Amino acid sequence: xxxxxxxxxxxxxxxxxxxxxxxxxxxxxxxxxxxxxxxxxxxxxxxxxxxxxxxxxxxxxxxxxxxxxxxxxxxxxxxxxxxxxxxxxxxxxxxxxxxxxxxxxxxxxxxxxxxxxxx
Amino acid sequence: xxxxxxxxxxxxxxxxxxxxxxxxxxxxxxxxxxxxxxxxxxxxxxxxxxxxxxxxxxxxxxxxxxxxxxxxxxxxxxxxxxxxxxxxxxxxxxxxxxxxxxxxxxxxxxxxxxxxxxxxxxxxxxxxxxxxxxxxxxxxxxxxxxxxxxxxxxxxxxxxxxxxxxxxxxxxxxxxxxxxxxxxxxxxxxxxxxxxxxxxxxxxxxxxxxxxxxxxxxxxxxxxxxxxxxxxxxxxxxxxxxxxxxxxxxxxxxxxxxxxxxxxxxxxxxxxxxxxxxxxxxxxxxxxxxxxxxxxxxxxxxxxxxxxxxxxxxxxxxxxxxxxxxxxxxxxxxxxxxxxxxxxxxxxxxxxxxxxxxxxxxxxxxxxxxxxxx
Numbered sequence: 001x002x003x004x005x006x007x008x009x010x011x012x013x014x015x016x017x018x019x020x021x022x023x024x025x026x027x028x029x030x031x032x033x034x035x036x037x038x039x040x041x042x043x044x045x046x047x048x049x050x051x052x053x054x055x056x057x058x059x060x061x062x063x064x065x066x067x068x069x070x071x072x073x074x075x076x077x078x079x080x081x082x083x084x085x086x087x088x089x090x091x092x093x094x095x096x097x098x099x100x101x102x103x104x105x106x107x108x109x110x111x112x113x114x115x116x117x118x119x
Numbered sequence: 120x121x122x123x124x125x126x127x128x129x130x131x132x133x134x135x136x137x138x139x140x141x142x143x144x145x146x147x148x149x150x151x152x153x154x155x156x157x158x159x160x161x162x163x164x165x166x167x168x169x170x171x172x173x174x175x176x177x178x179x180x181x182x183x184x185x186x187x188x189x190x191x192x193x194x195x196x197x198x199x200x201x202x203x204x205x206x207x208x209x210x211x212x213x214x215x216x217x218x219x220x221x222x223x224x225x226x227x228x229x230x231x232x233x234x235x236x237x238x239x240x241x242x243x244x245x246x247x248x249x250x251x252x253x254x255x256x257x258x259x260x261x262x263x264x265x266x267x268x269x270x271x272x273x274x275x276x277x278x279x280x281x282x283x284x285x286x287x288x289x290x291x292x293x294x295x296x297x298x299x300x301x302x303x304x305x306x307x308x309x310x311x312x313x314x315x316x317x318x319x320x321x322x323x324x325x326x327x328x329x330x331x332x333x334x335x336x337x338x339x340x341x342x343x344x345x346x347x348x349x350x351x352x353x354x355x356x357x358x359x360x361x362x363x364x365x366x367x368x369x370x371x372x373x374x375x376x377x378x379x380x381x382x383x384x385x386x387x388x389x390x391x392x393x394x395x396x397x398x399x400x401x402x403x404x405x406x407x408x409x410x411x412x413x414x415x416x417x418x419x420x421x422x423x424x425x426x427x428x429x430x431x432x433x434x435x436x437x438x439x440x441x442x443x444x445x446x447x448x449x450x451x452x453x454x455x456x457x458x459x460x461x462x463x464x465x466x467x468x469x470x471x472x473x474x475x476x477x478x479x480x481x482x483x484x485x486x487x488x489x490x491x492x493x
Binding site for chain 2: 036
C-alpha cells in the first residue's frame with residue numbers, strides 16, 4: 001500500500017489503483033455524513049478535487065492522486081457514509097482508477113514514511 | 120492575536136480527551152473521543168454534560184426586584200416586572216433599528232435579577248447595561264462561578280441523585296440548591312430541546328460537581344459540536360448566526376417572547392430600543408421570516424448557502440444562517456431567512472451547493488419535538 005501527503009492510501013494492482021483515505025484522515029474529519037463520488041469514465045488529472053466528503057464538522061475534498069480514468073466507485077459509502085469512519089482502510093474505499101503512468105507511483109510514501117509524517 | 124481564556128474546568132476537559140478549539144475567545148472542547156454524532160445521540164437518549172462557563176453571568180440589584188425589572192424593561196421588549204419569583208424567562212436586547220444585540224435568559228431571584236448572556240456579546244452587553252441602567256440599579260459581573268448544563272431525558276434522575284429537590288422543579292423554575300457540597304443556582308432549562316438543568320456553581324466546587332455527574336453512567340461529556348447540532352434540531356437561534364443586529368425579533372419568529380403587556384395596547388407598551396419598528400412589525404407582519412429548511416437530498420447545507428426561488432433564478436432570496444447534519448433527524452437540517460410569501464411549510468426552494476441547485480423544503484421548527492418538563 002502507498003500513501004499520499006493528502007492522507008489517501010493507494011492499493012496498486014498493475015495499472016489499476018484502489019483509493020481510500022487513511023485512518024488518520026477519517027479520525028480528523030469526524031463522523032462522515034455525506035459522500036459524493038465522481039462518475040465512472042471521468043478522466044482526471046492529479047490534484048483534481050473529485051470527491052466531496054462532508055462530516056458533522058465541515059466539507060472537504062479528496063483529490064485525484066494521479067492522472068487517469070475512474071473505472072469504479074464505491075456506492076456503498078454513499079448509502080452509508082459512516083463506513084468511512086468504521087473501516088477506512090477496507091470496506092470504505094472510494095474509487096478505482098486506471099492510471100496513465102505507473103512510474104509516478106514510486107513517488108508516494110510507504111506506510112512507515114506516512115506514519116512518520118502524521119506523528 | 121489575543122490569548123484564549125481557559126475554562127475553569129480546562130484540565131478536566133483535557134483529561135477527558137476533549138479536542139480544544141477557540142470559540143468566542145475561549146479555549147473550548149468541540150468534542151470528546153466519542154465524537155459529535157455519539158455525543159448528540161447520547162444527550163437525546165440519556166444525559167449530556169456541557170461546560171458553558173464561557174457565558175456571562177450577571178446580577179442586577181436595586182432597592183427591590185420591581186425597580187430592577189422596570190429598569191431592564193427599558194432595554195428588552197419582554198415582561199420582566201411580571202415574572203414570578205424563582206422563574207426564568209428568555210429575552211433579547213434590541214437596538215434602535217429593532218435589531219437584536221444579544222439574546223439572554225433572566226430570572227427573578229426575589230431581591231435581584233440573575234442573567235445569562237452569550238460569551239461573544241458579554242462585554243458589549245455589560246457596557247450596554249451600564250449605559251442604559253439608572254444609577255439606582257447596580258450591575259455585578261459574576262466571575263467566580265462556572266456554568267454547567269445537564270441535558271437529556273435522564274438529567275432529572277441524575278441530578279436528583281445529588282439532591283432530590285431538583286425533581287420538583289418545572290421548566291424555567293429557578294432555585295438555590297446544594298449539589299456536591301456547593302451552593303448552586305439551578306434552573307430547569309437548556310438549549311438542546313431536551314429537559315435538563317443549567318447550574319451556576321462556584322468555580323472552586325465546579326470540578327467536584329462535574330466529576331460527580333460524570334461518575335453516573337448515564338452522563339457523557341458533550342462538546343460544542345453536539346451542542347450546535349442539538350440546538351439546531353431544536354430550532355433554537357444561535358446569536359451571531361440566526362439572529363443579529365440586522366434581524367428583528369419578528370423576522371426571527373420570536374414574537375412569543377414579547378408578552379402582551381409590552382405590545383401596543385399593553386400596560387407597559389413599548390419603551391425599549393426599536394419599539395416603533397418592532398411594534399409595527401408585530402401588527403403588520405415582517406417581510407421575511409426565519410424558517411426551518413430540510414434539504415431534500417443528503418448533502419448538508421451550511422451557513423452562508425444562498426437560497427433561490429427556482430432552479431434557474433438569478434437573484435438569491437435568502438441565505439442559510441445555520442445548517443449541518445442532524446444526527447437525530449438522520450439527515451441534513453438548516454435554518455434561514457426567506458421572503459414571507461415563500462415561508463409556508465411545504466414550499467420547495469433551492470440552495471446552491473458547490474455550484475449546484477439542490478431542492479430544500481421549508482418546514483416547521485423544531486425538527487425534533489421539544490421535551491421540556493412543563
